[in-house]
């Protein structure tokens with residue numbers, strides 16, 4: 469039963485809007501609350517491996533419980549854990565001694581994993597998640613003596629590790645399930661876990677399972693993955709159809725998302741737009757306004773379906789149908805012309821902006837729309853910021869490595885499903901828009917020789933960019949991220 473839908477409206481609204489930016493001083497105790505405790509992570513995939521490595525490097529005692537077949541067959545999860553020197557065992561061997569069990573298996577498996585693990589957990593232990601789907605959308609009930617917490621990095625697992633190694637962290641939402649905090653210790657444990665990941669250096673929000681689930685699903689389906697997938701496919705097809713070399717087009721997109729969104733990460737939409745010449749900025753602004761008009765109903769549909777539970781219902785139907793949609797969409801993505809092209813050509817950093825005006829417009833439109841629609845549904849600005857603007861560069865990093873394949877491997881299966889769902893609706897939606905697009909905004913750059921523009925219009929555009937709420941909250945939140953490391 470859908471837990472969110474079972475709650476009275478008053479509690480739904482309270483949970484949805486729960487979000488408090490935590491002060492760095494609240495983490496002065498570091499990992500103390502988990503020091504000397506046995507942490508057993510179930511699953512050693514994208515989040516499991518990288519979270520475990522950070523926790524171990526932060527001085528915590530981490531081991532991995534894997535299903536028996538993974539151990540017997542020495543599967544990748546077993547290799548991930550053993551190659552990194554962790555103790556690995558079956559549920560029966562490790563779970564009974566665990567003080568904290570972190571469930572980092574795919575969302576689809578949560579019910580079955582929790583049903584196997586729960587009877588083995590000792591009295592008073594803690595169960596942790598990195599995404600609340602199982603609790604919120606499936607209504608999983610956890611034994612009364614068990615504390616249930618969430619530590620959800622707003623980021624792919626690979627970047628959880630990379631940012632930690634750079635001496636930083638990734639913004640993370642923490643929460644305690646309101647039905648399961650028997651000893652009132654959940655928050656201290658979640659804080660210690662987040663500190664072990666390095667997240668306190670980037671910013672931790674004290675939130676709720678519900679706010680995390682609804683905002684996480686929305687971010688990943690739309691701007692974070694859906695828009696980048698849609699944009700990659702459409703921009704590549706357009707360039708090649710207009711005679712641009714496929715190797716150049718492929719590189720412009722594959723690396724372009726990372727270069728463009730690095731500007732976003734450092735200085736928000738304002739800085740990203742400021743990287744364009746005056747005429748190109750005005751062009752990108754106009755394109756993004758048009759894109760926002762076309763895509764807004766689709767963003768709203770995704771948000772509505774996430775809030776009502778319609779999205780989770782249809783995804784769970786696909787789980788029950790052996791992931792037919794997910795696997796078909798995954799295979800189709802592998803066959804797209806963009807995915808198959810080889811990226812070649814030398815491209816200067818500035819050229820990614822000058823020749824990628826449409827990509828800049830897509831990022832701006834996607835970030836603003838995701839942020840606006842999340843906030844209009846009761847999600848707090850800080851949370852909406854992390855799920856839109858902040859995380860986009862981290863996802864773009866994955867495309868820069870090995871295109872859409874890498875992005876879809878690294879993100880969770882839930883995010884991958886939502887990404888394809890969005891892209892399948894968005895690609896046809898933008899057909900007429902793309903028919904009017906020329907190589908001046910994607911591939912070659914504007915043909916104008918001068919940087920001259922009408923002053924009044926430039927002021928109007930700059931004001932609209934800078935006054936957007938995502939910029940105002942972003943300015944404040946980035947102020948807390950002074951340790952952030954540059955990657956370009």
Ligand SMILES: NC(=O)C1=CN([C@@H]2O[C@H](COP(=O)(O)OP(=O)(O)OC[C@H]3O[C@@H](n4cnc5c(N)ncnc54)[C@H](OP(=O)(O)O)[C@@H]3O)[C@@H](O)[C@H]2O)C=CC1
Nearest residue numbers: 511512513514515538545572573577598599624625879880
């Ligand atoms: N991917 C990401 O970057 C993010 C993920 N999350 C959340 O983190 C959680 C983990 O996701 P993610 O890291 O993507 O997962 P992965 O798909 O990368 O890893 C899954 C791990 O679970 C194991 N596993 C799979 N099926 C089962 C099963 N039936 N029983 C036991 N173990 C199983 C796999 O090992 P094997 O098959 O060998 O047994 C593998 O080690 C999810 O809740 C997700 O929403 C949150 C933020 C970002």
Ligand SMILES: CC[C@](O)(C(C)=O)C(=O)O
Nearest residue numbers: 622623624688879880883
């Ligand atoms: C972007 C998708 C994500 O929510 C994440 C990496 O934060 C996921 O589920 O993978």
Ligand SMILES: [Mg+2]
Nearest residue numbers: 621622623684
């Ligand atoms: Mg996420």
Ligand SMILES: [Mg+2]
Nearest residue numbers: 684688880883
């Ligand atoms: Mg997710």
